[in-house]
Amino acid sequence: MRYPPIAIVVSTFNGQKYIEEQILSLLQQDYPNISIIVRDDGSADKTVDLLSKIQKANPNIRLIFGKNIGVIASFNELLSLATVQHDYIFLCDQDDFWHPEKVSISWSHMLDAEKTHGRNAPILIHSDLEVVNESLKIISSSFWRFQKLNGHNAARLNRLLLQNVVTGATIMVNKALVEKSLPFPPEAIMHDWWLALNACLFGKVVTIERPLVSYRQHGANTIGAHGAGMTGLFVKLADLDSVRSRLAATIAQAETLRKMNASVLSPEDLNTIDSYGSLLKGHRLKRLALWLNNRFFKTGLMRNCGLLLILLIGVEIGKATRQNSN
Structure with missing residues (x-):
């Protein structure tokens, strides 16, 4: 061989x-x-x-x-x-x-x-x-x-x-x-x-x-393993702005992928990426429909519960947080 x-x-x-x-x-x-x-x-x-x-x-x-x-x-x-x-x-x-x-x-x-x-x-x-x-x-x-x-x-x-x-x-x-x-x-x-x-x-x-x-696993891991569950969900929900920022970063990554490859992507993949790029735009019902129709799901109920909250109220909470800090 x-x-x-x-x-x-x-x-x-x-x-x-x-x-x-x-x-x-x-x-x-x-x-x-x-x-x-x-x-x-x-x-x-x-x-x-x-x-x-x-x-x-x-x-x-x-x-x-x-x-x-x-x-x-x-x-x-x-x-x-x-x-x-x-x-x-x-x-x-x-x-x-x-x-x-x-x-x-x-x-x-x-x-x-x-x-x-x-x-x-x-x-x-x-x-x-x-x-x-x-x-x-x-x-x-x-x-x-x-x-x-x-x-x-x-x-x-x-x-x-x-x-x-x-x-x-x-x-x-x-x-x-x-x-x-x-x-x-x-x-x-x-x-x-x-x-x-x-x-x-x-x-x-x-x-x-x-x-x-x-x-x-040790104290200096750049990205480590942490068990997923209710505790992690509560930590995330306590800082929805941070979770929304991470979601926005994934959208920016997806949009860059599209921009670099638009001419060779299939219509189906273009539609998936475009739909993903709109997850934080428009009315909450529109965001929810995009999420469900395209099955933009994470693995695990708890992660998807957190994501659902961001799609339904995350934008408004983000605005409220910034207004209160001014």
Whole structure:
């Protein structure tokens, strides 16, 4: 069997506590042809020293030391660099731990997807994760169950516009998707979400229900795992303006996606994106009708209850809040 070269791209920032353990899990993959490209985003701790030590013993690791530009821009640079010599790329965080079969299983799914859709189709592979504590002790065997998420919603545009269910640390992409998605625009909320949207619209999203990454939870997580339920709903309802702002950010992301691809989008996808862009406009009954007719639903009753409140009263509450502060 032929094993084409695969790149794993890692963006680090002050990751000294877990980076050695993470890189070790990459080096222990059972896929035989892997290169690792690490870009440090201006760490002020010992991350760079640790990476340099690891590289001396592992020549297939390439290190790039840059100024602090943020995680999205850092992955933009990494993906651009990786596609020069690689047709397949994995995204990796600095503090998780990969299961040894992660690359080979994802590669198998990529092969199947390209056989069906062609190598020129933008393809994204993603999987479930197990949630672990700082010592890698399991908190939950499924991140999706823990968060009450449906990983298959990554292939449904009306769901993905509203809620990202693709975790960057699980992603494998092909070169066609990278070329379609870069550069990440300022409106992209996160790089993994933008990649998923482009794969959903122009290619294929493949969901692996098996956890292939141990998703470490600790105090410094950029985006962590938090159980979904009534408590989370009450917290959100206490700050409806913030929830409405986040919804507005997803709309801005969708509108940018439309602007960049209007000439090649199908009429059905154009209608879905246009309808989503109108969710915060007009009379509340119009907003409610758009929501229901297009099934712009999140996963879980509690999340949709919060969204319903925003659509019915969120605009008015936002106005009232601003008036009271003047």
